[in-house]
Amino acid sequence: MARHALVTGANRGIGLECVRQLLARGDRVVATCRHPGKATALNTLAGEYPGRLRVLPLDVAVEKSRAELVRELPLVCERLDLLVNNAGVLHSGERFGHLSQALLEDSLRVNALGPLLLTEALAPVLADGARVANISSMMSSLATRSEFRSPGYCMGKAAQNMATVQLAHALRPRSIVVLALCPGWVQTDMGGPGAQITATQSVEGLLRVIDAAGIEDSGRFIDWRGEAMAW
Structure with missing residues (x-):
């Protein structure tokens, strides 16, 4: 039986590669992004996998947008076996002494509040035993930070890690596994061309970790x- 997955922030980078690999292994995928009309690569994939990929609009930071997705989803998908909370934002150029409250709040909304509230909203359509993969970052680690850099992103992803732990407790009675996943330093628009691994390598590893995880792993932070x- 085909598995059903939903991937946020799916128009580029890790999200797009997730969609590619999930489709290649036979899954049905709902891919979301803020502007589907501009998501050229996603729309090309939809043509290559007719009936197996649906592209829907979603801004994870906006309550109205999340509610609209919840309303639309039953029309294209009866259940979800995998939710990949990948959508994120990194505002460049943050410097101490010149921090913007608006940008810091945006980082928290997109990177932490969005995944938490979207997962809560989609909980009724998550199958018992489903997986929720929150794409975190090595930059979220309090223990390993050694410099002042990108505080909005670091704080947002650290808060997302706590959301992972909270969701793991909330969804454990239904055997739903919730993971905080570090994709590594990846060659994407965010990671840059000098990063250590390709999106293909990262996603191959992430999907292996997701598939292998058991309920005892729920709430963990793994790479x-x-x-x-x-x-």
Whole structure:
């Protein structure tokens, strides 16, 4: 039986590669992004996999947008076996002494509040035993930060890690596994061309980790190789 997945922030980078690999292995995918009309690569994939990929609009930080997705989803998908909360934002150029409250709040809304509230809203359509994968970052680790850099992103992803732990407790009675996943330093628009691994390598590892995880792993922070990350 085909599995059903939903991937946020699916128009580029890790999200787009997730969609590619899920489709290639036979899954049905709902891919979301803020502007589907501009998501050229996604729309091309939809043509290559007719009936197996649906592209829907979603801004994870906006309550109205999340509610609209929840209303539309039953029309294209009866249940979800996998939710990949990948959508995120990194505002460049943050400098101490010149921080913007608006940008810091936006980072928290997109990187932490959005995944938490979207997962809560989609809980009724998550199958018992489903997986929720929250794409975190090595930059969220309090224990390993050694410089002042990108505080909005770091704080947002650290808060997302706590959301992962909270969701793990909330969804454990239904055997739903919730993971905080570090994809590594990936060659994407965000990671840059000098990053250590390709999106293909990262997502291959992430999907292996997601597939192998059991309920005892729910709430853990692990990287794309399955190794524990420091909180």
